[in-house]
Amino acid sequence: MPAAGERVSVATDVGEARVTWVRAEVPRVVLALGHGAGGGIEARDLVALAGVLPGAGVSVALVEQPWRVAGKKVAPAPKTLDKGWEAVWGEVAGEGLPVVAGGRSAGARVACRTGAELGAAGVLALSFPLHPPGKPERSRAGELLGTGVPTLVVQGGRDPFGRPEEFPGGSYELAEVAYGDHGFAVPKKAPVGQEEALEVITDAVGAWIERLPVG
Secondary structure, eight states: OOOTTOEEEEEETTEEEEEEEEOOSSOSEEEEEEOOSSOOTTOHHHHHHHHHGGGGTEEEEEEEOHHHHTTOSSOOOHHHHHHHHHHHHHHHTTTSSOEEEEEETHHHHHHHHHHHHHTOSEEEEESOOOSOTTOTTSOOHHHHHTOOSOEEEEEETTOTTOOGGGSOOOSSEEEEETTOOTTOOOOTTSSSOHHHHHHHHHHHHHHHHHHSOOO
16 A cells, blocks of 8 residues: 555556555545646645644545646646546545545536545535636536535635635535635735634544544
8 A cells, every 4th residue: 555645656548647645544534635727736725634634544645637747737628537537536445445535626526526426425625616707607506516425615715716605505514714715825914824724624624524424
């Protein structure tokens, strides 16, 4: 099995993907996290979760899509993203533990679309892009409402892709990161500091995973 921080290459039909493991000493669940269309696994929320959750028995698998591994700057179509993610599932589920499918932005959409079919124990949607900025009529709420598994949304209070109050009612849970933008960055003048904002994320995700019926 991979050691903490070890990178594992995974061949897929759409190119080579990569998984970076940050494993708990005594893991009870795996959280697989995909990145967004504008960045990689170095996103502040993904780094924060990988830094905190292994200490609580959650192994974190940071998944890099083939387009990102290949050094391309533009993400492919959603179906191609789904294929890359689905091909990596055997790696993240290979330890025989329950797996939560998660990701930020475009990665959150992938997790929502594929989680139930892959047998995920839950879906974590970080900065779910409810709609393109300034275009609320182009809602992607159907993807979120159709996960079919326990779902947590963590959303910045000033995210132009969808503020918390814009989200429709549903069976999912929603945690707000006050003053956070799409990348969970908070203004320097905000009453909440950047580290505090990240703690909101790690605390909310950790508590939600604790509540999941994963045995």
